[in-house]
Amino acid sequence: MRTVKTFNGIRKIEDWDMNLVPLQVREILQEARKSLIERLFSDKGLEEYIQHRFNVKVAPQKALQIKSKLIELQHSGINLERYRSAFQTVLEKENSHIDSAIFFAEIDQHIQLCLREVQLEFDPLETFRIDHINLVQNTRQMLISKILTETGLKNFVKGQYYEELEDREKMHYLIDELRDYFFTKRTDYGQMLHFIEVNHMDMIEGSKQLFKNEVIEILDKHFESKQG
Template identity: 70%
Template structure:
């Protein structure tokens, strides 16, 4: 029996069948993340958190947008790459402690990306649909979360430049550079959707292609394409 201490209590994990341990860990992580988000959703919790954490005052529309994204995050699955260290710690030790700061990294990423999104203003004559915008927003956020993991960067470099990236210092540097870029860039989703529609590209494929181009523009400064 494994014991996991976390902000919302002590959790027991049955380890007679080790193949079932990861599933139990996912359930604990997902419920713990949900509990933290629940705290933010009470009264003016989101407004207060944004003001103190990001030194900015969000208007009512942006607060609602952040709230919706956090609710989506509550029901989203747990990304193994983001919580790999937790899984490893629990698998290797009988007693473990999970710092709530780990969850706030993911929550802050979700909020920061949402704050950076530009308000969408549509021409009434255009045929944009809100569900298309939501698809692009959700896909882009998942792509950003993935590229900001060690495995995400290594897989991108291998697929785009046919190089194995094993230098941990370089991985950390690239992660910081990409994080700074995506956290400071304001995303014009209306323009992205217009590009996809004009070029008659599938929504998901178009979003992936635009994202790939963004990342490649940054990483091209660090890798030699002539070797490809």
């Protein structure tokens, strides 16, 4: 018997047949995502979320169009690639916790697409910033997915600390620590964009540098830094 904790609470998973575990995880993920989206549909909750998250004010009729897209997402299936880390966590641990951040990443991506589709009348600067947020977010998600693999972590450690990470127990401990950090931490994309712009950096390279700084801050206590 395994347990999975999400926004909805704690659910039990029958694991007498491991082939059935992914099916149960899909159901749990879908229910949690559906509940989070439903929460956004509270009185003006969606409009307030969009304004807070993307610095964009939407008219009520536009919010309804976005809401319809999110309802479609509520009833869609779970993408294995997007939620691979969640599946892996449940398969590796008897008691696991799936943070809501992984759901909001998908929700935010759909909202961004909707903002373009409905052709909202943004100030040019706001449109520019949304495009940049999308680029930074996609880059960050790609980097997170990479570092949470054995190969990705080993390559990072070798490049940063000049060490070969061969201890599998330590490797999986570090992956768990990184996963907990990235799926718990709420990303402030406005602050990231400010850092990139102030330092006159390319959006992708700036995103990579910020991500690297975060990973180093976590891993430095486990390795002796040899970088100047």
